[in-house]
């Protein structure tokens with residue numbers, strides 16, 4: 726078995742893992758909303774429920790969760806259109822083990838290190 730390529734099964738597992746991470750971030754937001762809704766009327770809650778959750782929760786999320794949620798959505802979109810696993814910077818396939826460790830990574834190790842070395846200049 727080639728460890729640098731993802732099988733259908735691997736993709737399915739990664740997709741499930743991404744969906745799980747997504748729902749745990751959204752659950753956190755839901756808990757936050759429940760705290761807030763103690764002050765709201767029933768009518769307001771119905772209104773909140775009718776809104777598209779992924780586009781409206783962002784203001785309630787911490788920067789880190791927001792970034793993760795965005796990356797997860799993007800990775801799920803890539804799985805759907807068959808481009809998942811491709812590095813966004815160099816278009817090489819990202820190592821399968823790296824994807825399994827970080828399912829919503831968008832860069833291969835080389836490009837990630839490259840980017841980190843640049844961002845260090847500003848720290």
Ligand SMILES: [Zn+2]
Pocket residue numbers: 812813814815816817832833834835836837
């Ligand atoms: Zn790359």
